[in-house]
Amino acid sequence: GAVVSQHPSWVICKSGTSVKIECRSLDFQATTMFWYRQFPKQSLMLMATSNEGSKATYEQGVEKDKFLINHASLTLSTLTVTSAHPEDSSFYICSASSAPATNEKLFFGSGTQLSVL
Amino acid sequence: QKEVEQNSGPLSVPEGAIASLNCTYSDRGSQSFFWYRQYSGKSPELIMFIYSNGDKEDGRFTAQLNKASQYVSLLIRDSQPSDSATYLCAVTSNQFYFGTGTSLTVIP
Numbered sequence: 001g002a003v004v005s006q007h008p009s010w011v012i013c014k015s016g017t018s019v020k021i022e023c024r025s026l027d028f029q030a031t032t033m034f035w036y037r038q039f040p041k042q043s044l045m046l047m048a049t050s051n052e053g054s055k056a057t058y059e060q061g062v063e064k065d066k067f068l069i070n071h072a073s074l075t076l077s078t079l080t081v082t083s084a085h086p087e088d089s090s091f092y093i094c095s096a097s098s099a100p101a102t103n104e105k106l107f108f109g110s111g112t113q114l115s116v117l
Numbered sequence: 118q119k120e121v122e123q124n125s126g127p128l129s130v131p132e133g134a135i136a137s138l139n140c141t142y143s144d145r146g147s148q149s150f151f152w153y154r155q156y157s158g159k160s161p162e163l164i165m166f167i168y169s170n171g172d173k174e175d176g177r178f179t180a181q182l183n184k185a186s187q188y189v190s191l192l193i194r195d196s197q198p199s200d201s202a203t204y205l206c207a208v209t210s211n212q213f214y215f216g217t218g219t220s221l222t223v224i225p
Contacts, residue, residue, distance in 0.1 A: 049212070091158075105151065108153075110160050
């Protein structure tokens with residue numbers, strides 16, 4: 001399957017700092033990238049959908065000013081958690097699709113475990 | 118009503134048995150159906166996808182789709198302890214919808 005690289009794998013930061021997570025599609029052009037958050041023993045929660053060159057579409061309840069998403073190229077999307085707080089501690093996962101059509105398979109990055117102290 | 122529903126489990130089967138995982142969905146217009154496996158602390162890994170009614174087999178895995186009943190299942194034959202994981206069902210209509218996952222434990 002297609003390869004999606006995500007890093008860092010884990011990050012520990014102090015409350016109030018910002019954290020940037022990168023998601024790269026290594027062997028295909030990702031027209032659409034998705035960002036998910038997953039709390040322990042819960043399912044994936046879609047945070048936002050980003051299309052290359054346009055603003056991200058955020059799901060209801062997700063603060064766009066707190067979770068900044070940039071999809072500047074067909075192979076790179078970034079999620080920046082601004083002014084992180086302990087309640088932002090979670091597993092963040094990106095995924096990418098090579099076509100906007102949703103019958104394309106989604107491939108996931110390896111995830112980033114964020115711990116905010 | 119949730120878009121995709123799965124029994125959260127846990128489901129326990131002995132090694133060598135068949136594990137049966139079930140998923141129902143609410144949108145009759147759903148087009149594509151996926152099964153992902155997720156180990157604890159890891160991201161989901163695609164193991165099967167199915168688009169048409171019927172069965173699709175890949176090694177020890179069989180996906181079954183019944184659009185009339187809005188039901189998709191995953192069978193794992195000759196279950197191994199390494200199959201112990203959470204299995205996520207995903208369905209697409211205008212976007213991907215994930216179920217909450219079924220936790221499977223294969224007992225040696």
